[in-house]
Amino acid sequence: xxxxxxxxxxxxxxxxxxxxxxxxxxxxxxxxxxxxxxxxxxxxxxxxxxxxxxxxxxxxxxxxxxxxxxxxxxxxxxxxxxxxxxxxxxxxxxxxxxxxxxxxxxxxxxxxxxxx
Ligand SMILES: [Zn+2]
Numbered sequence: 001x002x003x004x005x006x007x008x009x010x011x012x013x014x015x016x017x018x019x020x021x022x023x024x025x026x027x028x029x030x031x032x033x034x035x036x037x038x039x040x041x042x043x044x045x046x047x048x049x050x051x052x053x054x055x056x057x058x059x060x061x062x063x064x065x066x067x068x069x070x071x072x073x074x075x076x077x078x079x080x081x082x083x084x085x086x087x088x089x090x091x092x093x094x095x096x097x098x099x100x101x102x103x104x105x106x107x108x109x110x111x112x113x114x115x116x
Contacts, residue, residue, distance in 0.1 A: 004072055005033035006103055008110045015068045015103070017077055034103060039113045041102065051091045056102070058088040067103040067110065071095075 002020030009015075009026035016024055016031075024031045043054040058066050062084040069090045071078040074097060080090045092100060100115040 004070075004077065004099075004101075006036070006068075006070055006101060006112050007031045008034055008067060008103065008105070010108065010110070013067070015079060015081065017070060017079060035111045036101065037111055037113050039102075039115050041104070041113060043102070043115075047094070048091070051093055054090050054092065054100075054102075056088040058104075060084055060086060060088050063108075064106045065104075067105050070101040070103065070112070072099040072101070073097075 005018050005022065007016040007018065007024045009031055011027040014026050018024060041056060041058070043056045046053040046055070054069065056066060058064065060066070065084045066082045066088055068082060069080040069092065071092050073095050082088070082090065101112045102115065103110065103112045
């Protein structure tokens, strides 16, 4: 399968997902995929009713917040949007082999971290 790419428009805060080399444009501009790094920000993970509750130590201000959590499964991709002033947490299904990407925005820099 092609590599998953995550796109973020700094203008309208839109988040997109595409596989392989896609030409993504938003607000009249071409958008490059965000860098995907190894996990650096480790959430607290709590098992709950067949789901994981992920809680991050993130201030969730407009200069330092989590944009989205992307869950890539063998058969589907889920996108959970988060916004400044919200709690830095999300619930995801417990699925073996799922890859979880957390997309951060800090002082305008946007990147994703792939959970181990
Ligand atoms: Zn846009």
